[in-house]
Amino acid sequence: MKTLDPDLLRTFLAFVDGGSLAQAASIVGRTPSAVTAQMQRLEEIVGETLLMPQGRGRGLTPTGEDLVGHARRILSVHSEAWLALKGARADGRVAIGTTQDFADSGLPDLLRAFAASHPRVRIELRVGRSLELAQALQTGLLDLTIAMRQFPTSDEVGVLREPMVWLCSQKGLASRQDDVPLALLDPPCGFREAAIATLDAAGRRYRIAAGSASLAGLRTAVDAGLALTLRTARFAHSGIVRASRELALPQVPVAEFAIRLRVDPGAPAKDMAALIDGNLAASGFA
Numbered sequence: 001m002k003t004l005d006p007d008l009l010r011t012f013l014a015f016v017d018g019g020s021l022a023q024a025a026s027i028v029g030r031t032p033s034a035v036t037a038q039m040q041r042l043e044e045i046v047g048e049t050l051l052m053p054q055g056r057g058r059g060l061t062p063t064g065e066d067l068v069g070h071a072r073r074i075l076s077v078h079s080e081a082w083l084a085l086k087g088a089r090a091d092g093r094v095a096i097g098t099t100q101d102f103a104d105s106g107l108p109d110l111l112r113a114f115a116a117s118h119p120r121v122r123i124e125l126r127v128g129r130s131l132e133l134a135q136a137l138q139t140g141l142l143d144l145t146i147a148m149r150q151f152p153t154s155d156e157v158g159v160l161r162e163p164m165v166w167l168c169s170q171k172g173l174a175s176r177q178d179d180v181p182l183a184l185l186d187p188p189c190g191f192r193e194a195a196i197a198t199l200d201a202a203g204r205r206y207r208i209a210a211g212s213a214s215l216a217g218l219r220t221a222v223d224a225g226l227a228l229t230l231r232t233a234r235f236a237h238s239g240i241v242r243a244s245r246e247l248a249l250p251q252v253p254v255a256e257f258a259i260r261l262r263v264d265p266g267a268p269a270k271d272m273a274a275l276i277d278g279n280l281a282a283s284g285f286a
Contacts, residue, residue, distance in 0.1 A: 006078050008042040009071040010278075011035055012050070016068055017233075018163050020057050026254040027161040079113055079279050094268045095124040097133035097145040099257075100215040105234040106280050107146070114272055121268045131188055137260055143269040146276065148190045149258040158259040158277030162232040164194060164252040166243035167222060174225035180249070181209035183218055183227035194253060195230040202250035 014035075015024040021039070025032045043050050050064035060068070098107055103125070111123060126136065130147035137145045137155075149159060173181065180199060184192040199206045210221035215235075222229050223239045228247075232255055236242060243249055261273045 002045045004042075004045060004071075004074060006075055008038050008045070009075055011038045012042055012067065013071055013075075015039070015051070016060070023163050023254065026163075029159065029161065075279060076113075079110075079275060092120075092266050092268050093122045093124060094144070094266075094272050095126065095142045096272065097126045097128060097136055097142040097147070099130060099133070099147055100127055101232060101234040102146050102257075102280065103127045105237075107276075110275055110279060114275055118268055118271065129185075130190070134260075137262055140262065142262065143265050144259065144261045144273050144276075146257055146259055146280070149256040150190065153258065153260060155260045155263065156258045157261045157273045160257040160259065160277075160280060161254050162234070162257070164191065164230055164255050165233055165236070166228055166247070166249045166252065167231055167236055167240050168228045168243045169223050169225040170239045170241045171225055172244075173227075179205035179207050180247075181227035182206055183210040183212070183221040183229045184208055185215070185218055186211055186213045190255070191230050194255075198230075198250050198252050204250065 011024060011028050011030070014027040015021060018024045018027050021035050022032055025035045028035065030038075039051060046063065046067065048063040049061050050067060051058045052061045052064075053059075096111075111125070114121075115123060126133070126142060128136075130150075133142065133145045133147045136142045144157075146160070149156075182195060184195060187193075196206075209227040210218075212218045212221060218229060219235070219238070219240065221227060228243055228249075229235075230252060233242075259273055259277050261269060265273075
């Protein structure tokens with residue numbers, strides 16, 4: 001009997017979540033040709049076509065749509081089995097730092113799975129901005145962090161790649177404007193830099209209509225229709241949706257988030273980092 005390779009399923013879900021083979025390649029860190037070969041291999045195993053032409057790209061066939069739920073459940077069971085074997089006798093503490101994006105989407109389910117399999121390990125969670133988390137990791141206040149990647153570092157144990165998307169209020173902008181109104185976090189912020197650089201490169205006029213030091217403030221400004229913002233799809237919920245194609249906004253790059261582990265971490269911290277690296281990108285998000 002043929003089996004479904006978890007690595008192939010992760011790439012398949014990267015296509016589902018990213019929306020294209022090119023985005024899937026960026027998410028899983030492979031070349032587009034390697035991703036295409038993986039999808040062809042998965043179709044051979046399943047015995048059905050999973051992807052079909054759709055406009056300029058590809059979409060899911062009915063069989064592909066059916067596979068999505070199965071793929072997520074299979075990867076979830078893999079994680080549960082691995083954790084159960086690794087963590088039953090572990091104890092101690094794991095201090096995790098993450099940006100709000102992952103605290104809202106994806107990470108809670110993984111923390112629940114980790115707590116169930118490592119019942120004696122105390123979990124401490126800190127939510128903050130990337131620079132703040134990096135400093136806390138360096139000073140030993142945190143065991144591992146999930147934060148936006150500025151450049152490769154020696155303490156990285158994994159990299160999560162997710163497409164950036166333009167987002168706005170579900171109700172649309174509060175007023176019609178000739179230039180692009182932006183809602184951005186105060187610097188330093190990788191999304192802020194990417195939004196400005198992308199619009200500059202495209203020759204689009206813009207203005208910073210709202211600024212905030214926190215994601216909560218940013219969410220309020222966008223939800224009110226004051227401006228657009230640039231984040232990943234994890235930010236798209238509670239009245240915030242992808243911006244309409246009618247706005248003709250330029251294509252944006254893929255965001256990279258590094259999973260970093262402190263020097264000489266304990267076994268529970270290593271287990272948590274491996275769990276996040278193997279499952280957070282494939283866990284699905286809004």
